[in-house]
Amino acid sequence: MNPAARVLLLGGTGEARALAAVLTGEQIPVISSLAGRVRNPRLPVGEVRVGGFGGVDGLADWLRDNEIRAVVDATHPFAAQITANAHAACTRTGVPLLRLARPAWQPGPDDRWFSVPDIGAAATAVAERGGRVFLTTGRQDAGAFAGISDAWFLIRVVDPPAGPLPPHRGILSSRGPYDLDGERALLAEHRIDVLVTKNSGGELTRAKLAAAADAGIDVVMVQRPPEPDDLARVDSVAAAADWVRGA
Structure with a gap:
């Protein structure tokens, strides 16, 4: 594995920005990708790209062309299309994929x-x-x-x-x-x-x-849309950073 190969972080969330800060601080090469749907988004530290990849085929090609060694999907829990595309593209290319998604809210006794x-x-x-x-x-x-x-x-x-x-x-x-x-x-x-x-x-x-x-x-x-059953998942930035270190 090329030690300079980058990690692709599919972002746009607070968790994605926090993970980018951790990885960049440890000198792990990372590029954050934003969909570009929000004007003036909060940008993470480090290298950033904005825009889509062109579906599964485009993302698979991009992973190969850019020597991506691992992908962390830290997009919004309702960004179902990019999650599905990332799963398909990583399965096709053999690039390890992790889903980082914050825990869902749970109702309390006073909630209606x-x-x-x-x-x-x-x-x-x-x-x-x-x-x-x-x-x-x-x-x-x-x-x-x-x-x-x-x-x-x-x-x-x-x-x-x-x-x-x-x-x-x-x-x-x-x-x-x-x-x-x-x-x-x-x-x-x-x-x-x-x-x-x-x-x-x-x-x-x-x-x-x-x-x-x-x-x-x-x-x-x-409620959240369904995601592929075989996705590796974590719900914290710390766990995602540990996974990247070992990927």
Whole structure:
């Protein structure tokens, strides 16, 4: 194995940035790849590339051409397509692959969660409930709620959503982390009845769940998409760094 061969870190998450910092600090050659879907993203330390690879074939070719010795998929838990592509490309090329994904949130005794399998089911649940909805699923999913006219939406996004949107809405552009007091105040100010979110896990946006529980607000929780059964997985930066050292 070429000692200068790099590790490809599929990133865009806080865990990815933390892992890039650890590996770079240990002089392990690493290149972080971002999808480029967020304007002005938080960049990790070290070498960075932005943009897609061109599907499985393009990623497999890129791994070979760039002498990649290992891949860590530290993308968002809902980035199902890149996870599937990475699995297929690494299987094809024989490059070791690790999935780093933060643990999912778990409901507590005061939570009022209604779990749904996907964003379409979330839209159906909201259409049945109506009311005032705090939508925090990201700008790419806002269009799924565009046909709902019997509810008002507060749509919180990092970048402005494009495409069809619900007719009754307000847009809140902001980026976490969020604290409990701020989330409580937001829910009260907008008289929110229902929170819609994805089970992303992590601490960055967890406060909205605690605020909803305190206020007795229903939460429509979109569960994570399935991933390949044979993926090697860890849920901490420390475990991922140990794996890279031994790869």
